[in-house]
Every structure is written in structure tokens, then in C-alpha cells.
Amino acid sequence: MQGSEDSWAAAMKEAESPEDRDPALWAKCFAESEGDEQRAKAAYMRAKVAGGTPPSATAAAEEPPAAKPRKKRLLPWWGWVLLAPVIAIGGLMLIGALMPDNPERDARWRAQDAIKLCWSEQGRKSLDASTAWFVAGACEKMERDYEARWGRKP
Structure with missing residues (x-):
């Protein structure tokens, strides 16, 4: 248990000292805590003790990622059903017109x-x-x- 308490104490000392902080990790924690310095320090300490990546402070408040937009189809399925015979008949008429006598x-x-x-x-x-x-x-x-x-x- 002593080793665990030491890592928390070291993380707190690092979070309190701007010179000792990991700038990238601090920026991420600060952004996720929406600018609240006390919450950013707590997230920074949890991340340091856990191994480097902060838990999302606003995970519950965030909306789920939007689904990928569906590709717009050229025609709906029923359009192809209606269009296919027209294309086939047109193709046959073209072949008939191009066939030499x-x-x-x-x-x-x-x-x-x-x-x-x-x-x-x-x-x-x-x-x-x-x-x-x-x-x-x-x-x-x-x-x-x-x-x-x-x-x-x-």
C-alpha cells in the first residue's frame, strides 16, 4: 500500500508544479475538465497513477459520436426496378437499329x-x-x- 500512496503523492506534487507537469497530458486534462483547474489536477493525478492517459472528465456529458452519414444513392431500389426494363428495351432497339440489313x-x-x-x-x-x-x-x-x-x- 505504501508504494501506491507514494505514487499518488508524486502525482499530486507534479500536478501542483507547472514546471514538472507533462504539457501534453496537462493540456488534455485541462481541456476535458472544461477549464476547471481543480478538476484538471484531479484528472492529471488519476492519469499519472493509472499510467498516463486521463479518464474523460466529461464522458457522461458528451454526446455519443454521430453515425457516419449514409451515402446518397443514385436511385432507390424501386427506381432501378422501373428503370431496368426501360434500359433493356432501349438497348435492344439500339441494337436492332444498328444491325445492318x-x-x-x-x-x-x-x-x-x-x-x-x-x-x-x-x-x-x-x-x-x-x-x-x-x-x-x-x-x-x-x-x-x-x-x-x-x-x-x-
Whole structure:
């Protein structure tokens, strides 16, 4: 206990003598005690005995640190939900506008569409068996012609 009392006495002697004080520690204690010299001396002594850093004299009176400000978003989530389809459609329209005209590609697409239409007509229930057989033959011929011209199946 004697060693502890000696450290308090040494801290008090140092706090009372402006020449012996640690200037940085004194400034911190003085600022935290809001200019009250007696409270600054008490904080200085506690800090010296504790090991160098003063307890905050005004910790209870201080407000908690403010939370970091949130980054402002470009758009809220629902804005992106509404904007995404518009951007997608616009992009597809731009791609379509920039695609060069290709008559061969257009002819191939028309031939594919014709074959699809032929098979959908052949599948109608209202056709009798002989008519359905005839339409199926026409559809198969269209597929053979397509494969001969384009080198692949439709």
C-alpha cells in the first residue's frame, strides 16, 4: 500500500508544479475538465497513477459520436426496378437499329417462320386424315429445301 500512496503523492506534487507537469497530458486534462483547474489536477493525478492517459472528465456529458452519414444513392431500389426494363428495351432497339440489313438472314428467318406455320396448320384437329397427310408432306418438303439451301435444320 505504501508504494501506491507514494505514487499518488508524486502525482499530486507534479500536478501542483507547472514546471514538472507533462504539457501534453496537462493540456488534455485541462481541456476535458472544461477549464476547471481543480478538476484538471484531479484528472492529471488519476492519469499519472493509472499510467498516463486521463479518464474523460466529461464522458457522461458528451454526446455519443454521430453515425457516419449514409451515402446518397443514385436511385432507390424501386427506381432501378422501373428503370431496368426501360434500359433493356432501349438497348435492344439500339441494337436492332444498328444491325445492318442482311437479305440472306431475313430470307432464312422467313423460311423458318413458314415451316413453323406449316406444322402448326398441319396439327389442327379440324383437318381430315388425308388433308393432314398432304400438309405434313408439304412441311417435310419445306424442311428438306431449307436444309439444302442453308446447310442446317430449321
